[in-house]
Amino acid sequence: MSLLQTSRQGSVLLLHVSNPPVNGLSFALRTALMHALDGAEAAPDVLAVVIHGGAKAFSGGADIREFGQPQALAQPNLPSLCARLDEMSKPVVAAIEGLALGGGLELALACHYRVVQAKAQIGLPEVNLGLLPGAGGTQRFPRAVGLATALKLIPQGRLVRAQELAALPAQRLFDDVVAEAGDGAVLAAAVALAQRIQALRPLPRLRDQTVAPDAEAEAQALAASEGLPYPAPLACVQAVRGAASLPFEDGIRAERAGFEGLLHSPESAALRHVFFAERAAGKVPGVEADTPRARIQSVGVVGAGTMGQGIALACAQAGLPVQLVEPDAAARARALSQLDRHWVAQVEKGRLSADKAQTARQLMTVTERLGDLAQADLLIEAVYEDMALKQAVFREMDAIAKPEALLASNTSTLDMDALAQVTQRPDQVLGLHFFSPAAVMKLLEVVRGAATSPTALASALAFGKQIGKTCVVAGNADGFIGNRMVDRYLEQALFLLDEGCTPQQVDQAIEAWGLAMGPFRMIDMAGNDVSWRVRQQRAKDGKLRRAQPLADRLCELGRFGQKAGGGWYDYDGREARPSKAVAALIAAHREQMGRPARTVGAEEIVDRLLLALGIEGERLLAEGVALRASDIDLVYVLGYGFPRWKGGPMFELARRGEGAVAALRGAFAAVAHDDAAFWAPVH
Numbered sequence: 001m002s003l004l005q006t007s008r009q010g011s012v013l014l015l016h017v018s019n020p021p022v023n024g025l026s027f028a029l030r031t032a033l034m035h036a037l038d039g040a041e042a043a044p045d046v047l048a049v050v051i052h053g054g055a056k057a058f059s060g061g062a063d064i065r066e067f068g069q070p071q072a073l074a075q076p077n078l079p080s081l082c083a084r085l086d087e088m089s090k091p092v093v094a095a096i097e098g099l100a101l102g103g104g105l106e107l108a109l110a111c112h113y114r115v116v117q118a119k120a121q122i123g124l125p126e127v128n129l130g131l132l133p134g135a136g137g138t139q140r141f142p143r144a145v146g147l148a149t150a151l152k153l154i155p156q157g158r159l160v161r162a163q164e165l166a167a168l169p170a171q172r173l174f175d176d177v178v179a180e181a182g183d184g185a186v187l188a189a190a191v192a193l194a195q196r197i198q199a200l201r202p203l204p205r206l207r208d209q210t211v212a213p214d215a216e217a218e219a220q221a222l223a224a225s226e227g228l229p230y231p232a233p234l235a236c237v238q239a240v241r242g243a244a245s246l247p248f249e250d251g252i253r254a255e256r257a258g259f260e261g262l263l264h265s266p267e268s269a270a271l272r273h274v275f276f277a278e279r280a281a282g283k284v285p286g287v288e289a290d291t292p293r294a295r296i297q298s299v300g301v302v303g304a305g306t307m308g309q310g311i312a313l314a315c316a317q318a319g320l321p322v323q324l325v326e327p328d329a330a331a332r333a334r335a336l337s338q339l340d341r342h343w344v345a346q347v348e349k350g351r352l353s354a355d356k357a358q359t360a361r362q363l364m365t366v367t368e369r370l371g372d373l374a375q376a377d378l379l380i381e382a383v384y385e386d387m388a389l390k391q392a393v394f395r396e397m398d399a400i401a402k403p404e405a406l407l408a409s410n411t412s413t414l415d416m417d418a419l420a421q422v423t424q425r426p427d428q429v430l431g432l433h434f435f436s437p438a439a440v441m442k443l444l445e446v447v448r449g450a451a452t453s454p455t456a457l458a459s460a461l462a463f464g465k466q467i468g469k470t471c472v473v474a475g476n477a478d479g480f481i482g483n484r485m486v487d488r489y490l491e492q493a494l495f496l497l498d499e500g501c502t503p504q505q506v507d508q509a510i511e512a513w514g515l516a517m518g519p520f521r522m523i524d525m526a527g528n529d530v531s532w533r534v535r536q537q538r539a540k541d542g543k544l545r546r547a548q549p550l551a552d553r554l555c556e557l558g559r560f561g562q563k564a565g566g567g568w569y570d571y572d573g574r575e576a577r578p579s580k581a582v583a584a585l586i587a588a589h590r591e592q593m594g595r596p597a598r599t600v601g602a603e604e605i606v607d608r609l610l611l612a613l614g615i616e617g618e619r620l621l622a623e624g625v626a627l628r629a630s631d632i633d634l635v636y637v638l639g640y641g642f643p644r645w646k647g648g649p650m651f652e653l654a655r656r657g658e659g660a661v662a663a664l665r666g667a668f669a670a671v672a673h674d675d676a677a678f679w680a681p682v683h
């Protein structure tokens with residue numbers, strides 16, 4: 001099918017854009033639009049033009065299939081197409097439905113008139129890829145909605161409904177807002193407008209408008225972006241300010257220069273990598289478009305602790321009925337009151353309307369009997385991390401669940417196959433490893449067991465998507481992807497203490513590099529007792545890879561972390577303070593090991609921690625536990641506070657290059673005491 005079809009309604013030429021899925025402005029489409037505009041200009045019987053993209057999208061912007069390819073910027077590029085629209089001597093009307101984002105909105109802004117469906121999504125999200133709108137968006141958008149609104153939306157890449165912008169006083173963005181959706185209502189309104197204004201001159205061009213400076217909005221936007229460790233938001237602010245302070249052509253030139261600068265920035269490369277990682281993660285070998293999948297329409301969650309509650313909330317918020325099973329009366333009462341508080345807080349914080357909260361709340365029931373889950377399509381176990389207990393729960397779930405139901409575990413460390421094998425349906429068993437808080441965190445590791453069927457996997461991936469999660473498929477290895485790597489990272493952090501660092505030195509170094517939270521603050525928040533119990537269990541099972549005497553001693557003192565008022569730090573509420581008791585503990589430990597402290601610089605700390613993640617990631621790839629390096633990056637960015645603008649641990653390893661990484665591995669192996677083997681190359 002052609003990318004651009006034309007039709008006529010009297011003197012109005014209609015250009016129908018069709019480049020699924022979202023009318024990305026590919027080279028071929030830009031060329032076709034350019035020709036069509038030239039043709040309209042030359043045809044004496046065409047008096048006006050309407051561009052429209054159908055009900056789903058006016059245009060989502062650049063065609064992501066061309067990202068990084070020469071066609072993306074080849075002529076006619078988007079700025080030239082917008083300039084061509086400016087030069088038209090006949091009016092051009094954009095008919096916007098679905099969405100007009102990025103370059104798609106810039107195209108619409110260069111048209112003379114815009115008719116929009118009230119619920120259409122509007123925005124310039126380029127900053128999320130480390131860029132700024134480079135086809136006039138920073139100049140025309142403020143001229144349409146005012147400086148304050150442009151400075152609120154563009155530097156944050158925020159999307160809004162058209163009706164919100166249409167309600168702004170004195171806005172010039174939309175000429176007509178259509179309440180109905182579908183049935184060609186927007187197109188009909190656009191054609192009617194085109195017929196009405198076809199003889200009207202001069203043509204209204206946003207470039208000819210002026211926009212007033214707004215000292216307060218500018219100061220606020222500068223303050224919000226100046227301290228950030230990545231350049232795009234500030235570049236957006238500066239470009240948008242140009243709309244008020246510079247003539248249009250100069251503003252466009254400044255925008256172009258800003259865009260070129262960002263295009264080659266490492267942060268933009270990292271952000272684009274994560275953007276593609278998110279798209280790649282959904283492609284799983286064995287799961288094809290025609291793989292049958294069961295639609296999950298009701299969920300049962302077993303265990304109403306921290307995770308069970310969060311998982312149930314995630315389901316209810318997505319509109320799925322969910323039953324939460326908790327046999328312990330006290331735990332059940334606690335869960336009910338915590339869930340109540342959650343809904344109240346959601347309404348108080350303005351995240352949910354009272355109506356929506358009420359609807360979601362009614363989707364949730366709490367019961368004491370597992371037998372009540374007999375009709376659930378998916379049962380998710382979230383009881384204590386204990387193999388015997390979980391196996392017992394799986395036997396029971398298998399006995400009561402309908403034959404086609406899927407059974408899942410939220411285990412962080414246990415062997416999924418050992419759970420599957422106690423059931424009569426191992427092909428319908430898999431891991432759904434949520435991250436805490438489960439109602440908020442976007443990441444879901446989906447663990448494929450030895451017997452998990454493609455249908456079960458496909459159904460679980462569709463379920464993840466349904467509740468708004470980004471799924472990454474992992475093999476059944478201890479700790480799957482995320483926790484297995486984090487184990488090596490925490491181990492490295494402990495080695496750094498052995499060698500002479502303090503917890504705060506380690507945390508500060510990696511936080512200054514960009515991680516949201518250093519390793520010691522992170523485990524203090526998660527609770528040191530959790531990993532302590534895992535170590536004890538592993539020791540019992542003969543599976544402990546390496547003893548961690550210093551971390552054990554911390555726990556023996558009851559220093560479980562933030563919740564206990566002390567861990568690797570002393571706590572006053574959430575504020576972490578260096579602890580004298582911990583300093584003494586570390587000193588005694590070093591003395592016992594007979595190891596003198598050496599000075600370890602921030603650079604070595606960062607390199608050790610990042611390489612620990614990357615090297616274990618390489619092992620996971622070699623073992624087939626992770627499907628691709630970008631999946632690992634996604635796990636770290638979405639689940640562990642790894643900065644999106646740094647791309648993830650595997651991206652970082654690749655950025656440094658093989659030679660540099662090999663040299664560091666050699667250097668670390670030489671100073672390592674008993675972990676030299678870890679730094680050896682992966683075969």
Ligand code: NAD
Nearest residue numbers: 303304305306307308328331382383384385410411412436
């Ligand atoms: P939790 O201690 O808060 O909750 C466990 C709940 O299970 C308790 O309410 C308990 O009463 C209930 N329970 C015990 N036996 C039961 C049974 N037979 N039937 C029904 N309910 C039963 O634990 P949690 O932190 O929610 O962890 C649950 C699981 O999730 C564990 O496997 C854990 O490893 C995993 N996980 C935890 C986190 C986290 O950050 N807390 C993150 C990911 C995964």
